[in-house]
Amino acid sequence: xxxxxxxxxxxxxxxxxxxxxxxxxxxxxxxxxxxxxxxxxxxxxxxxxxxxxxxxxxxxxxxxxxxxxxxxxxxxxxxxxxxxxxxxxxxxxxxxxxxxxxxxxxxxxxxxxxxxxxxxxxxxxxxxxxxxxxxxxxxxxxxxxxxxxxxxxxxxxxxxxxxxxxxxxxxxxxxxxxxxxxxxxxxxxxxxxxxxxxxxxxxxxxxxxxxxxxxxxxxxxxxxxxxxxxxxxxxxxxxxxxxxxxxxxxxxxxxxxxxxxxxxxxxxxxxxxxxxxxxxxxxxxxxxxxxxxxxxxxxxxxxxxxxxxxxxxxxxxxxxxxxxxxxxxxxxxxxxxxxxxxxxxxxxxxxxxxxxxxxxxxxxxxxxxxxxxxxxxxxxxxxxxxxx
Amino acid sequence: xxxxxxxxxxxxxxxxxxxxxxxxxxxxxxxxxxxxxxxxxxxxxxxxxxxxxxxxxxxxxxxxxxxxxxxxxxxxxxxxxxxxxxxxxxxxxxxxxxxxxxxxxxxxxxxxxxxxxxxxxxxxxxxxxxxxxxxxxxxxxxxxxxxxxxxxxxxxxxxxxxxxxxxxxxxxxxxxxxxxxxxxxxxxxxxxxxxxxxxxxxxxxxxxxxxxxxxxxxxxxxxxxxxxxxxxxxxxxxxxxxxxxxxxxxxxxxxxxxxxxxxxxxxxxxxxxxxxxxxxxxxxxxxxxxxxxxxxxxxxxxxxxxxxxxxxxxxxxxxxxxxxxxxxxxxxxxxxxxxxxxxxxxxxxxxxxxxxxxxxxxxxxxxxxxxxxxxxxxxxxx
Numbered sequence: 001x002x003x004x005x006x007x008x009x010x011x012x013x014x015x016x017x018x019x020x021x022x023x024x025x026x027x028x029x030x031x032x033x034x035x036x037x038x039x040x041x042x043x044x045x046x047x048x049x050x051x052x053x054x055x056x057x058x059x060x061x062x063x064x065x066x067x068x069x070x071x072x073x074x075x076x077x078x079x080x081x082x083x084x085x086x087x088x089x090x091x092x093x094x095x096x097x098x099x100x101x102x103x104x105x106x107x108x109x110x111x112x113x114x115x116x117x118x119x120x121x122x123x124x125x126x127x128x129x130x131x132x133x134x135x136x137x138x139x140x141x142x143x144x145x146x147x148x149x150x151x152x153x154x155x156x157x158x159x160x161x162x163x164x165x166x167x168x169x170x171x172x173x174x175x176x177x178x179x180x181x182x183x184x185x186x187x188x189x190x191x192x193x194x195x196x197x198x199x200x201x202x203x204x205x206x207x208x209x210x211x212x213x214x215x216x217x218x219x220x221x222x223x224x225x226x227x228x229x230x231x232x233x234x235x236x237x238x239x240x241x242x243x244x245x246x247x248x249x250x251x252x253x254x255x256x257x258x259x260x261x262x263x264x265x266x267x268x269x270x271x272x273x274x275x276x277x278x279x280x281x282x283x284x285x286x287x288x289x290x291x292x293x294x295x296x297x298x299x300x301x302x303x304x305x306x307x308x309x310x311x312x313x314x315x316x317x318x319x320x321x322x323x324x325x326x327x328x329x330x331x332x333x334x335x336x337x338x339x340x341x342x343x344x345x346x347x348x349x350x351x352x353x354x355x356x357x358x359x360x361x362x363x364x365x366x367x368x369x370x371x372x373x374x375x376x377x378x379x380x381x382x383x384x385x386x387x388x
Numbered sequence: 389x390x391x392x393x394x395x396x397x398x399x400x401x402x403x404x405x406x407x408x409x410x411x412x413x414x415x416x417x418x419x420x421x422x423x424x425x426x427x428x429x430x431x432x433x434x435x436x437x438x439x440x441x442x443x444x445x446x447x448x449x450x451x452x453x454x455x456x457x458x459x460x461x462x463x464x465x466x467x468x469x470x471x472x473x474x475x476x477x478x479x480x481x482x483x484x485x486x487x488x489x490x491x492x493x494x495x496x497x498x499x500x501x502x503x504x505x506x507x508x509x510x511x512x513x514x515x516x517x518x519x520x521x522x523x524x525x526x527x528x529x530x531x532x533x534x535x536x537x538x539x540x541x542x543x544x545x546x547x548x549x550x551x552x553x554x555x556x557x558x559x560x561x562x563x564x565x566x567x568x569x570x571x572x573x574x575x576x577x578x579x580x581x582x583x584x585x586x587x588x589x590x591x592x593x594x595x596x597x598x599x600x601x602x603x604x605x606x607x608x609x610x611x612x613x614x615x616x617x618x619x620x621x622x623x624x625x626x627x628x629x630x631x632x633x634x635x636x637x638x639x640x641x642x643x644x645x646x647x648x649x650x651x652x653x654x655x656x657x658x659x660x661x662x663x664x665x666x667x668x669x670x671x672x673x674x675x676x677x678x679x680x681x682x683x684x685x686x687x688x689x690x691x692x693x694x695x696x697x698x699x700x701x702x703x704x705x706x707x708x709x710x711x712x713x714x715x716x717x718x719x720x721x722x723x724x725x726x727x728x729x730x731x732x733x734x735x736x737x738x739x740x741x742x743x744x745x746x747x748x749x750x751x752x753x754x755x756x757x758x759x760x761x762x763x764x765x766x767x768x769x770x
Contacts, residue, residue: 017662017665018662018665018666021658021659021661021662021665022658022659022662024658025655025656025658025659025662028651028654028655028658029655031651032648032651060547061547062542062543062544062547062548063544063545063547064484064544065544067451068478068544068545101448101449101451101452102448102449102450102451102452103448103449104447104448104449104623110636110639111636112632112633112636112637113633114636114637115449115450115451115637168447168448169448170617170619170621201448201452202619233547249484257645261419261423261648261652264415264418264419264652265416265419265651265652265655267411267412267415268412268415268416268419268652268655268656268659269655269659271408271409271411271412271415271659272412272655272658272659272662274408275405275408275409275659275662275663275666276662276666278404278405278408279405279666279670282402283670332640332644333640334637334638334639334640334641335637335638340450340451342637
């Protein structure tokens, strides 16, 4: 027969201070664990959300980012006129020839400037990215020195309100609108007219091209065609793959650092749980003897103490998770090592992360409680009763 | 003496509990020390920067190049001693995870960096070979490079596979210098680009050495004034400010590591406070007995604080002692940070944290023991 759960819960309640301190230690570890997972999930969602499934990006072979890449006008024309490219309602090909340049901007309150992507897009560029919506002001007009800024830029950087002017490449550029890119990587970018920007930066070649395929399955055929064309030095990648590749280094870094830390920290918290549970056993030797004398089996005693450790872990887990959930209101911005540009992303709590976090807390409780519970179960009835 | 003996006996009364607490403390203090060292490692480049060097780059951003013609114009600015060119190559050796920086530099580059020591013969051999490259000692040790090795490197900014022949290995003048990079002739890059009919004669940044540190700010302003309103405006700053710019790019990551290093202290504070609270609670009747035979609350407080200090001192000391070998191990295994040494400040702050935890954990139990009424205390059950 099992020992009632209420006995277990009331034991924890009786030693409130100890329970709170132990659960507090567990909660802090759980908090770190959860925020690391949330950060990684946020990074992935941001960069995966940046790519559209049907879109293909063309960059120069060997280049890993758009900054390093270059596509000549001849190559751009070859790509643009290929029959595999979808056409828009105006029966022009759905292709955006883009130029990507990094400029230095100062974050609000920061001493040092950060690198920001400024992207020149063609008219079709917006149609190719349906997740980008204008939230304030208007779109830049082609042929004018006007720019629109992403949400993360407008919130985090100086001089990026509508009507402000940014000076770079020997010109003043007027901010005429703010767009929301649904928390994708474009949120950390500034957009303008490609021809204006290329002229200003004295560029003769585009950086990359984004194209929509008439039929998503024709990518391999398109690749083979360009492979056979001696003029072409370009490489085609699905936009999703391209952007998720760019998050790899940062994501690995966050994961390795975060998980090493949580492993080390969890040792401390598990030792805490173990100390608490050993004390709980030591203080209740008489009680345990009585329970055994009443007819409860060793297994029941073991189960009761394990349940107590598990409950302790769960309390810590829920507290840590609740604190981590609050982090969803914060955002994080750092330089992506691969693109060398600033990227802003949020902490994202998914049900999977919540489950993982709680499981982690419970496991910490169980590992910490196992040896003490074994000791409790091993006690001899007579000796235990005498000790009381 | 009696007090000390009592503290010692008390501390090791529950041997298992004390050992567990000690281990937890050691792990936490170790983790704190490692995290502080990681933060320091981030600043290693800036710490090693020289005050007599300025860096001139494009005002737009580092990714935009400057014309090669600027070199002579910068040299003409008053107070400038030498000008060298450095260009980020961004190549990949075998696979992306083998990342190390490569710079295409002008031949006089090493004259500006006296902290990199290269044997005269190797330098001459490098000068003779257009495809020659120099690698730092840390880099050579990491991959086992030797003089004479041929390095194939795949370019990302400059397409194609480039072959370099290692002609020399340079050492840092002291252990704080980062030598995990590779240098090669800018001319090799330039000539190859000319053959490919791509843009040539540019510089990523100019390194400028100056005669007088006090004039650094004025010289920087003068250089930038030289190119104001030109097609490529410049931004000149001290080498240290330039390096700190890179650190600032990951400032939120560094801030997160800092916060987390305090979280580990909080975790261990919870464990330690719990241990002390449990011990004090179990000994309530003992404290009452001590009071009954005439010891005052001050004595009880000393007893509890002393025990806490003893445990934290042992655990903290163990953690600190482990930090040095752990850092050496981490440096060899991970190899992310070229400079990864534990500083004196780190050790001091570890000690300070252990002390703070000891005191904070003892406050509540000591106050309680001091306040407990003899009658209640004698009646108390653990």
